[in-house]
Amino acid sequence: MKAVSTIVIAVAFASTVLSGPASADIARGEKNFKRCKACHSLTEGKKLTGPSLYRVYGRKAAAVPKFRYSRGLREAAEKGLVWNRESLMGYLRHPKKFLQKYLGKKRVSNKMVNKFKKKKFRRDVIDYLESVSK
């Protein structure tokens, strides 16, 4: 019996760890988002220099109506780019390089010039975006 309860506890532990972001990460991510706020709102349709990131997690790229996206991002969207953990990790690290790789060519246009090199910073801000996209 002891072995069984150990397994039960182990499984319960694993599922809390694996079932998505912890609230501490989300809280840090919310702070990190201050570095995006100059250009992005989370209000539907509220355009700044960048498009609104309202419900961006899980949404197709370049999908905000009337926002004038770069040709590069529009092409990536046509190729099926969706914002999830993996794509956001790459895009936020280096938007232009990400688009070059995604489109498989060197000449791409891109309008987001900021790069966020720290993995942990990106991870937390993505946790935050995921948490507010539901």
Ligand code: HEC
């Ligand atoms: C100086 C302004 C600026 C800052 C700061 C900035 N962005 Fe952007 N962002 C843009 C612009 C402009 C675009 C449009 C890119 C294009 O059309 O190529 C964009 C596009 C995006 C997209 C794609 C949106 C879509 O509708 O497909 C995401 C996601 C994104 N930014 C996330 C972030 C996050 C997260 C941060 C902060 C960590 C951030 N950005 C910081 C200007 C900025």
